[in-house]
Amino acid sequence: MTRDKRTIKFTRPVASNKEGLQLSTPEIVAAYIAKRLKTGIIADLGCGIGGQVIFFARECKKVYAVERNPEKLEYAKKNCELYGVKNVEFILGDALEKSTIETVSDANIIFSDPARPLSEKERTLDNLEPPIIEILRLYSDVTPELAFHAPPQMSPSRINLDCEREYLSLNGQLNRLTLYFGSLKSCQRSAVVLPGEKRLLSSNAVAIKSGDLNDYIYEPEPSVVKAELLDELAYEVSEKGDEILFYKGDGKRTLLTSSKLIVSPFFKDAYRVVGRTENDVSMIKELLKSERAGKVVLRFDIEPERYWDVRKKLEAGLSGSRTLHVFGFGKDIVVGEKIR
Numbered sequence: 001m002t003r004d005k006r007t008i009k010f011t012r013p014v015a016s017n018k019e020g021l022q023l024s025t026p027e028i029v030a031a032y033i034a035k036r037l038k039t040g041i042i043a044d045l046g047c048g049i050g051g052q053v054i055f056f057a058r059e060c061k062k063v064y065a066v067e068r069n070p071e072k073l074e075y076a077k078k079n080c081e082l083y084g085v086k087n088v089e090f091i092l093g094d095a096l097e098k099s100t101i102e103t104v105s106d107a108n109i110i111f112s113d114p115a116r117p118l119s120e121k122e123r124t125l126d127n128l129e130p131p132i133i134e135i136l137r138l139y140s141d142v143t144p145e146l147a148f149h150a151p152p153q154m155s156p157s158r159i160n161l162d163c164e165r166e167y168l169s170l171n172g173q174l175n176r177l178t179l180y181f182g183s184l185k186s187c188q189r190s191a192v193v194l195p196g197e198k199r200l201l202s203s204n205a206v207a208i209k210s211g212d213l214n215d216y217i218y219e220p221e222p223s224v225v226k227a228e229l230l231d232e233l234a235y236e237v238s239e240k241g242d243e244i245l246f247y248k249g250d251g252k253r254t255l256l257t258s259s260k261l262i263v264s265p266f267f268k269d270a271y272r273v274v275g276r277t278e279n280d281v282s283m284i285k286e287l288l289k290s291e292r293a294g295k296v297v298l299r300f301d302i303e304p305e306r307y308w309d310v311r312k313k314l315e316a317g318l319s320g321s322r323t324l325h326v327f328g329f330g331k332d333i334v335v336g337e338k339i340r
Contacts, residue, residue, distance in 0.1 A: 010051070015078040017071070020049040023115060025149075028194050029168065029176055030055040037111060037147055037184070043104040045095035045112040046130055050076030050088075052113060057085035064104045066091045095130045101138055109184070110139045113149040125150060125159070132161075136181070144182035152177040156189050156228060168192040169223035172268045177226075191223035191266070198265040200229050200236065208234035211245030213276060214257040217327070217336055218244070219268045225254050233266050248329040252301060255327060261339070271325060271336030279331045285314055287335055292320030300328025 009026045016024065025033070034055035043064035047053050049072055056063045057080065065080075065088050067073040073092050080088050093100045095112065104110070112135055114128035125132055132148050139146065152174050156165045164185040168176040169192070180186070189202040208230050224233055230246065234256075237244045247257040261270070275287045288296060296314045298307060314326070327334045 012082055014049065014051070014082065015075045016049045017075075020072055020075060023113075024049055024051040025113065026170065026175070027051070027055070029170060031058075032168070032192065032194060032197055033111075033147075033176075033178065034059040037109055039108040039145075041107045042109045042111055043107040045110065045135065046114060047076055048072050048113070048115075050079040052111070053088055054080055054083045054085055056111070057087050061087065063088045064091060064107060065089065066093060066095050066100055066104065068092070068094045096134060096138060101142065105142050108143060109145045109147065110135065110143060111147045116151060125154075132179070136161075145184050146181040147184055148179045150177045150179055152226065155226070164188065164190060165227065166190040166192060167223040167227040168194060169221045169268075170194045172221070174222040174226060189227045189229060191221065191227040191229050193221050193223060193265055196265055200224060200227075200232055200266055202227070202229060203232055203235070205231040205235040207231050208244075208246045208256075211247065211257060213247060213273060213334060214245070214259045215273055216258050216261055216339075217247060217271045217273055217334065218256045218258070218262070218264075219270075220254055220256060221266050221268045224266050230254070230256075233264070236266070237262055237264060248327075248332070250301065250329060253299065253327070255329075255334075270339045272339055273334060273336050274324060275335045277333045277335070279328055279333050281313060284326065284333055284335075285317070288314060288318060288324060288326075289320075291322065291324060291335065293318050293322050293324045294320045295323040297323065297325045298328075299325050300333075 011027060030052045038059040041062045042056050042060045044053050045066045047065040047067045053063055053065045053076060065076055070092055073090055077090055091103055114130055116128055159165055164180040164187055166178045187201040191200045220233060234244050242262045244256050244258045244262060247255045274291045277283045277287050296311055298311055322337060325336050
């Protein structure tokens with residue numbers, strides 16, 4: 001079982017170097033992508049250590065695994081053998097070379113998860129390798145059905161291409177952005193939540209209403225926020241007879257609110273509101289004591305090096321048993337208890 005810092009990536013001891021493992025796609029994500037791209041023949045350009053290839057092979061008749069790094073291609077071969085898939089043709093070569101294009105010319109779908117500089121401060125499409133724009137140009141005669149992973153930190157408006165922008169969150173964390181072209185495109189923007197494979201599509205939904213704090217607050221899944229689908233989320237909730245309102249939001253956190261508890265797969269977490277106060281340490285401590293708090297989780301913008309100092313200051317003198325979450329937007333502080 002192989003882990004990264006957030007989740008289990010592989011359930012088998014895959015062959016890889018450190019970089020290959022860091023850039024690889026978790027099994028659960030690869031399985032979802034493979035099911036969405038199920039076809040006869042698919043080509044994976046820049047396949048790395050083969051994490052996605054394995055699951056393409058389970059869904060498709062044949063897979064071309066193209067990789068220009070011979071070490072990574074050998075890892076891909078070993079990993080396909082480890083997972084028992086045999087319908088893969090391995091190609092050592094550059095995806096941009098004419099010979100490679102000719103070899104995979106019978107592919108129904110072209111897929112690529114381009115490598116990106118790990119130290120890049122602002123994610124763009126310009127520094128991906130192989131470049132998405134170049135792949136689109138060179139492979140347009142092979143098939144119009146193409147799909148790419150792109151940096152998930154990019155907002156939909158920064159991607160000026162005729163494609164579906166699908167943001168995927170895994171265990172409450174933003175994990176992938178996939179661009180779908182041709183008939184693979186089903187809408188402009190979509191959000192997927194894993195586990196569960198719940199999917200929310202962009203539409204002409206009426207804008208979500210803003211409202212004052214109510215009895216419950218919710219953090220929507222990061223894929224929903226990044227795909228700018230709060231309107232669609234509010235509409236889906238309303239279709240079930242409930243109403244949810246936009247409460248507060250900034251670059252790092254979005255909170256929705258409602259008068260009664262609402263359950264949705266597109267909520268990362270839900271909280272029962274226990275109090276509201278001003279952004280003042282003594283006032284926050286007074287509220288925490290009155291609500292029998294024992295532990296505090298800070299959910300507002302604070303420098304990482306100050307987090308534990310502030311948390312310890314708020315927890316000093318608390319003797320209760322409840323774990324309460326403190327949300328802050330400017331002068332406004334909301335304290336909630338997570339609903340399990």
